[in-house]
Amino acid sequence: MLNPLAVCVCGLLLVTAAPAVLAQAAAPATASAEGAVDALRSFVRDAKAGRASFVQTVHAPNSSKTRVSSGQFEFSRPNRFRFNYLKPYPQAIVGDGEKVWFHDPDLNQVTVRKLGDALSSTPAALLAGQAIERDFELQAQPDRDGLSWVLATPRQRDGTIVSLKVGFRGRxxxxxxxxxxxxxxxxxxxxxxxxxxxxxxxxxxxxxxxGADVSAQ
Known part of the structure; x- marks a missing residue:
């Protein structure tokens, strides 16, 4: 079963993405909200490739239950990304610039979909795309949890994603x-x-x- 990020990236092609400024310079603990918008623009403009570890927590609707997974993320512009989930079970989501591959090793199942214009409305567009303000409306948000935030609302409103919020610590x-x-x-x-x-x-x-069971959609 695909995790929720995979569903978001899938919604890519109905739609993840891929999860962003990875700046190395020292920065204040927080930035102004408008500064966070500028940081996001700078990331899309200047960060050509990168990698990170991540922890993903999924909150179910109308419930206190959560599901936690973790792994590693890589990207290379334009539109190339890899999410390797390591815990609690392995899974991979790979965008090669033309197609997106979803692999469940436990079931030995692969789903492949064309990248498509719908990439513009997914998390992968923020992390690995190039035309952020063509694809999203950006709005500064109040600081929260020690971070400054940007609300990114897809201009294409018929996808799986309703909204994305990007949080920055400094830059x-x-x-x-x-x-x-x-x-x-x-x-x-x-x-x-x-x-x-x-x-x-x-x-x-x-x-x-x-021996993998391959499904093309």
């Missing part, structure tokens, strides 16, 4: 909140953020495992 991405049309709220918290001038192209290629 560094700290969190991404995803609200979807199913009433779920997913929170990704990033650590060990590192900007790279480039990453090897093979990181964003997906090889179908032997």
């Amino acid at each position: 560094t991405l700290a969190a991404l909140e995803i609200a979807d049309s199913f009433g779920q709220r997913s929170v990704l918290q990033f650590t060990d953020l590192l900007i790279e001038p480039s990453l090897p192209a093979e990181r964003f290629r997906f090889a179908v495992p032997a």
Whole structure:
């Protein structure tokens, strides 16, 4: 079963993404809300590739229950990304610039979908895309939990994503909140953020495992 981020990235193609400023310079503990908007714009403009660890917490609608998973994220502009979920069970979401691959190793199942214009309304567009203000309306939000926030509302309103909130600590991405049309709220918290001038192209290629059940949609 795909986790909620996968559903968000899938909604990509009905729609994750991929989760963002990974700045290395020292920065104040918080920035103004307008500064967070500028930080997000700078990330999209200047960060060509990068990697981070993440913890994802999914809040079910009308319930106190949560589900926690963790893994690693990589991106390379334009539109190449990899989410490797490691706990509680392995799963991969890989965008190679033309297609998005979803792999469940436990079931040995692969789903592949065309990247499509719908990428513009997903978390992956914030993390690996290039035309953020073409794809999202940006609005500064009040500081919360020691972070400054930007609300990013997809201009394309018929996707799975209702809204995204991007939280910064200074000029560094700290969190991404995803609200979807199913009433779920997913929170990704990033650590060990590192900007790279480039990453090897093979990181964003997906090889179908032997014997895998492949579904193209």
